[in-house]
Amino acid sequence: MSETILKVQDIHKSYGDLEVLKGISFEVKQGETKVIIGPSGTGKSTLLRCINQLTPPDKGCIWLNGVELTDHKVDINKARSSIGMVFQDFNLFAHLKALDNVLIGLIKVKKMEKQKATELAVEELRRVGLEDKASSYPAELSGGQQQRLSIARALAMNPKLILFDEPTSALDPELIGEVLEVMISLAREGMTMLVVSHEMGFARSVANEIIFMENGVIIEEGPPRQLFSRPKHKRTGEFLNKITELYGESGK
Amino acid sequence: MGFEELYYLLKGALVTIELVAGALGLGLVIGIPMAVGQVYGNKPVSKAVSFYVWFFRGLPLLVLFFLFYFGLFTLINLDLSAFAAASLVMGMRSAAYQSQILRGSIQSIGSGQMLAARSIGMSKSRAIWHIILPQALRLSIPGWSSEYSGILKDSAVAYALGVMEILTRANFISSRTYKPMPAFLACAAIFLILTYIGVKSLNLLEKKVRIPGYGERREI
Ligand SMILES: Nc1ncnc2c1ncn2[C@@H]1O[C@H](COP(=O)(O)OP(=O)(O)OP(=O)(O)O)[C@@H](O)[C@H]1O
Numbered sequence: 001m002s003e004t005i006l007k008v009q010d011i012h013k014s015y016g017d018l019e020v021l022k023g024i025s026f027e028v029k030q031g032e033t034k035v036i037i038g039p040s041g042t043g044k045s046t047l048l049r050c051i052n053q054l055t056p057p058d059k060g061c062i063w064l065n066g067v068e069l070t071d072h073k074v075d076i077n078k079a080r081s082s083i084g085m086v087f088q089d090f091n092l093f094a095h096l097k098a099l100d101n102v103l104i105g106l107i108k109v110k111k112m113e114k115q116k117a118t119e120l121a122v123e124e125l126r127r128v129g130l131e132d133k134a135s136s137y138p139a140e141l142s143g144g145q146q147q148r149l150s151i152a153r154a155l156a157m158n159p160k161l162i163l164f165d166e167p168t169s170a171l172d173p174e175l176i177g178e179v180l181e182v183m184i185s186l187a188r189e190g191m192t193m194l195v196v197s198h199e200m201g202f203a204r205s206v207a208n209e210i211i212f213m214e215n216g217v218i219i220e221e222g223p224p225r226q227l228f229s230r231p232k233h234k235r236t237g238e239f240l241n242k243i244t245e246l247y248g249e250s251g252k
Numbered sequence: 253m254g255f256e257e258l259y260y261l262l263k264g265a266l267v268t269i270e271l272v273a274g275a276l277g278l279g280l281v282i283g284i285p286m287a288v289g290q291v292y293g294n295k296p297v298s299k300a301v302s303f304y305v306w307f308f309r310g311l312p313l314l315v316l317f318f319l320f321y322f323g324l325f326t327l328i329n330l331d332l333s334a335f336a337a338a339s340l341v342m343g344m345r346s347a348a349y350q351s352q353i354l355r356g357s358i359q360s361i362g363s364g365q366m367l368a369a370r371s372i373g374m375s376k377s378r379a380i381w382h383i384i385l386p387q388a389l390r391l392s393i394p395g396w397s398s399e400y401s402g403i404l405k406d407s408a409v410a411y412a413l414g415v416m417e418i419l420t421r422a423n424f425i426s427s428r429t430y431k432p433m434p435a436f437l438a439c440a441a442i443f444l445i446l447t448y449i450g451v452k453s454l455n456l457l458e459k460k461v462r463i464p465g466y467g468e469r470r471e472i
C-alpha cells in the first residue's frame with residue numbers, strides 16, 4: 001500500500017449565497033492519477049484552488065504529505081511550491097521567455113543559484129519537448145507548446161502533486177494529443193496527479209480512479225472500468241456517455 | 253535676439269529639464285506603491301490613495317504651488333528654494349496621475365498571472381514585483397508619454413514662483429529688449445523640441461522593451 005499524498009476532508013466553499021462545494025472528501029496516493037469529471041459550474045476548479053489554498057475553503061481540511069495546509073500556521077507559500085498547477089488557459093508569464101518561465105520559480109522561490117537552476121530548467125524543457133523553444137516568448141508558441149511549457153514550469157519545482165484544470169480544453173483538437181502524451185508519460189513515471197478533464201481516452205488509459213462530481217458533491221468514485229461498465233448511479237452513466245460522445249476518446 | 257540671449261534661454265531649458273525629470277522621477281517613485289496599494293491593498297489604503305489622487309488632480313497647479321510654497325512649507329518652516337519646491341509639488345502631483353496610469357495597466361493584466369505566480373509558491377509581494385509590475389510598467393509607457401508632455405508644459409507655471417526656467421527667462425529677455433516676439437518664439441520652439449525629443453525617446457523605449465504579444469501594432 002503506497003502512502004497518501006493528498007487528503008481532502010469535508011471541504012465546503014460558498015460564494016455569497018451560492019454553496020459551490022458541499023463537503024468533498026477523497027484521497028490521492030503516491031503515484032496515483034485521479035481524474036475529476038462533472039458538469040460545468042459544479043465546482044471542479046474551485047476544488048483545485050481550495051486544495052492549494054489559492055481559494056481558502058470555508059470549512060474542512062487539506063493534508064499534503066501529512067502537513068495540514070488549512071492550518072493557518074503553515075507556511076503556505078512554501079507548501080504551494082510543492083504543488084504544481086496547470087491551468088486551462090496556461091497563464092504563462094507573458095513577459096518572460098520560455099526558459100525564464102521555468103527558471104523564475106527556481107530562482108525566486110527556491111533560491112537556487114543561476115547555473116544550477118538553468119541546467120534544471122533546460123532539462124525540464126527537454127522533458128516536454130521544448131528544448132529548441134527556450135528563447136521564445138509565450139505569445140510565439142502554439143497552444144500545445146504553451147501548455148507543455150506550463151507543465152515544465154510546474155515540474156521544475158519538483159512537486160509532490162500536480163493539479164491540472166482542464167489542461168486541453170482551450171486547445172485545437174490537433175494539439176490535444178501532444179499535451180496528453182506528456183501527461184501520460186508523467187503518469188507512467190509515477191507522478192501523482194489530480195486532473196480535471198473530460199478526455200475519457202486519457203482517463204481510461206492512465207487514471208487509477210475517476211471522481212464524478214455534480215452540484216458540489218462527489219456522486220461516485222471508482223476505477224474507470226467500473227464507472228464505465230457498471231456505475232452505481234444512473235447519473236454517472238448518463239454523464240459518461242454524454243462526454244464520450246462530445247469529446248471522443250483522444251489520448252488513448 | 254543675440255547669441256548671448258539664446259544661451260541664457262538654453263540654460264533655462266536645462267532648468268526645465270531638471271524640473272520635469274525630478275517631478276517625473278518623484279512621481280514614479282511615489283506612484284508605483286500608490287497604484288499597487290490601490291489595487292492590492294486593503295480598504296483604508298485604497299481609500300487613502302483615492303483621496304490623494306482626488307486632491308492633487310482636483311486643484312490647479314498654480315493653486316498647489318501657492319498652497320505649498322507660500323502656505324504649508326512656510327508654516328512648517330521648510331526652507332526650500334523655489335526650484336526644489338516646484339519639483340516637489342509637481343512630483344507629488346505627477347504621482348497622482350502616474351498612479352492612475354499604472355493602476356489601469358495593472359488591472360488590464362489578467363488575474364491568471366497572479367494565480368500562476370502564487371501557484372508556484374511566490375508570495376503576493378514577490379508576484380507583484382516579478383510578474384505584475386514588469387508587465388504593467390511596459391503597458392504604461394504610452395500613458396507616460398502624455399504625462400511627460402503634460403508636465404513639460406505645466407513646468408512653465410513655475411514662472412509664478414520665480415524659478416529660472418524657460419518662460420521666466422524669455423520674459424526677462426522680452427522686457428529687456430522690448431522685443432517679445434523673438435523671445436517667446438524661441439521659448440515656444442524649445443518647448444516643442446523638448447516635447448518631440450521626450451515623446452520620441454519614450455516611443456523608442458516602448459519598442460525596445462516590447463514583448464511579443466504585448467501592445468503591438470494591430471494588423472486588423
Ligand atoms: N470568485 C468567484 N466568485 C463568485 N462565484 C464564483 C467564483 N468562482 C467560481 N464561482 C462560481 O462557483 C461555481 C463553480 O465554479 P467552478 O469554476 O469551480 O466550476 P467548474 O466545475 O470548474 O466549471 P467549468 O467546468 O465550467 O470549469 C460557479 O457557479 C461559479 O459561477
Ligand SMILES: [Mg+2]
Pocket residue numbers: 044045046165166
Ligand atoms: Mg473549471
